[in-house]
Amino acid sequence: MKKIGNPFKKFLDPNTQIVKHAKWFYIAPLAIVAIGLLVVLIFNFNLGLDFTGGQIIRARLTHRDNYNDARAIVREVLVSELGSGAAGRARFQLEEIDGVGFALTVRYQNSSGSDEDIAIRNRNIRDAIEARLTGGERPLAHGVAEASSLSANASGERLFNVFTAVFAALVLILLYMFVRFKFSSGVATIIGLFHDVLIMLALVAIFQIQINFVFVAAVITVVAYSLNNSIVLLDRVRDKEKDISNTQSPAQRVDASIKETFWRTTITTGTTLVPLIVLTILGVPLIREFGLPIIFGLLAGTYSTICITSSLYVRFENAKLARAKVKKKSA
Numbered sequence: 001m002k003k004i005g006n007p008f009k010k011f012l013d014p015n016t017q018i019v020k021h022a023k024w025f026y027i028a029p030l031a032i033v034a035i036g037l038l039v040v041l042i043f044n045f046n047l048g049l050d051f052t053g054g055q056i057i058r059a060r061l062t063h064r065d066n067y068n069d070a071r072a073i074v075r076e077v078l079v080s081e082l083g084s085g086a087a088g089r090a091r092f093q094l095e096e097i098d099g100v101g102f103a104l105t106v107r108y109q110n111s112s113g114s115d116e117d118i119a120i121r122n123r124n125i126r127d128a129i130e131a132r133l134t135g136g137e138r139p140l141a142h143g144v145a146e147a148s149s150l151s152a153n154a155s156g157e158r159l160f161n162v163f164t165a166v167f168a169a170l171v172l173i174l175l176y177m178f179v180r181f182k183f184s185s186g187v188a189t190i191i192g193l194f195h196d197v198l199i200m201l202a203l204v205a206i207f208q209i210q211i212n213f214v215f216v217a218a219v220i221t222v223v224a225y226s227l228n229n230s231i232v233l234l235d236r237v238r239d240k241e242k243d244i245s246n247t248q249s250p251a252q253r254v255d256a257s258i259k260e261t262f263w264r265t266t267i268t269t270g271t272t273l274v275p276l277i278v279l280t281i282l283g284v285p286l287i288r289e290f291g292l293p294i295i296f297g298l299l300a301g302t303y304s305t306i307c308i309t310s311s312l313y314v315r316f317e318n319a320k321l322a323r324a325k326v327k328k329k330s331a
Contacts, residue, residue: 012259019251022311029195029300029308036202045205046089048212054109055122058095059133059141064102066140067094070133073140074106077128081121082110089210093286104141162216169220170194173227181234184316189230192301192309196226199300200293207292214290222297225272229265229305234313236261250317254310262306269302 010016049056059070071092078087090108097103110118110125130144170190177186197219204211236257240246248256273295280291 008262012262014256014259016255017251018255018258018306019311019314022307022315025303025307025311029199029303032206033198033202036198036205039202039205043205043208045201046208046210048089048091048210048215049107049109050212052109054107055125056105056107057126057129057144058106059104059129059144060097061102061104061141062139064094067102067104070104070140071106073132074104074129077125077132078106078108081125081128082108086110091210091285162213166197166216166219169223173223177231177234180231181238184313184320185234188309188312188316189227189234191312192230192304193223193226195304195308196222196297196300200297203296204293209292210289212289214286215293218290218293218297221294222301225269225298226301226304229268229301230309232264233257233261233305233310237313250314250321254314258306258310265302265305269298273298 061070075087078090086109090106093105095103095105110121126144133141134143174186174190177189237253240253276291276295280288
């Protein structure tokens with residue numbers, strides 16, 4: 001039997017130059033972002049109720065095992081009143097009530113027409129759900145309640161607050177990187193983090209994954225992972241820069257640092273991806289909405305650390321050395 005060699009042997013070879021081929025690293029991310037932008041222009045993002053507003057209805061089940069039957073009935077009602085598109089975007093959840101009972105909670109968007117039309121349609125939906133779940137010889141629910149309603153204006157404010165918080169976090173990260181390392185490290189890291197978020201947004205647009213506050217949590221998780229990977233790499237680069245006996249160029253130092261931290265970065269990402277993939281495949285829709293963006297983001301973050309952040313750092317350092325050389329000549 002032919003022995004399978006190490007697929008990363010050539011990549012990790014001390015003589016292999018990585019940063020030298022940086023221009024090729026940008027092709028795949030640019031292609032993904034371009035396709036994502038095209039999808040957004042045609043279909044828009046699949047925004048959840050957290051950002052668009054909508055209605056929440058809760059039915060108290062007579063037994064936990066009634067969840068699937070009740071969910072099918074509620075979906076039929078939504079298709080009848082709102083159409084298959086809006087019904088397909090509805091989100092269902094089984095909730096425990098006071099430790100003694102269970103409820104089916106459905107969140108759906110009903111935004112077409114005037115406020116009066118929307119109110120009438122919501123009332124019709126609630127009445128139809130209650131009639132079908134509580135009637136018959138075997139009722140599936142004790143009753144149906146209109147839990148709450150979220151306006152589009154309130155959702156817009158939430159969206160603005162989320163983006164403000166993410167932007168503030170990126171500014172603080174830049175300051176941290178500037179204090180711990182240097183300005184070029186901070187700028188390269190921030191661009192790498194923007195890359196990760198853009199890739200996540202592009203892929204959730206392409207696959208029409210619903211964007212809600214769960215997605216925001218996924219973005220924050222990915223930013224933390226990617227930042228940690230970048231710090232590990234740049235910390236190794238800084239150690240080489242402090243070594244006065246090290247005469248390597250910035251590209252050589254970064255290439256060596258990438259190879260020294262490669263297994264640490266890939267193993268950390270891999271051990272996180274395995275349970276995420278299992279949960280995403282076997283979990284409920286809410287878990288998939290959280291797991292898939294994180295999977296996209298972790299892969300993008302690992303790629304950006306090795307290929308994007310590192311090459312940008314070398315580009316900035318080479319530009320700084322070139323300016324210093326020009327200044328020295330003119331002095």
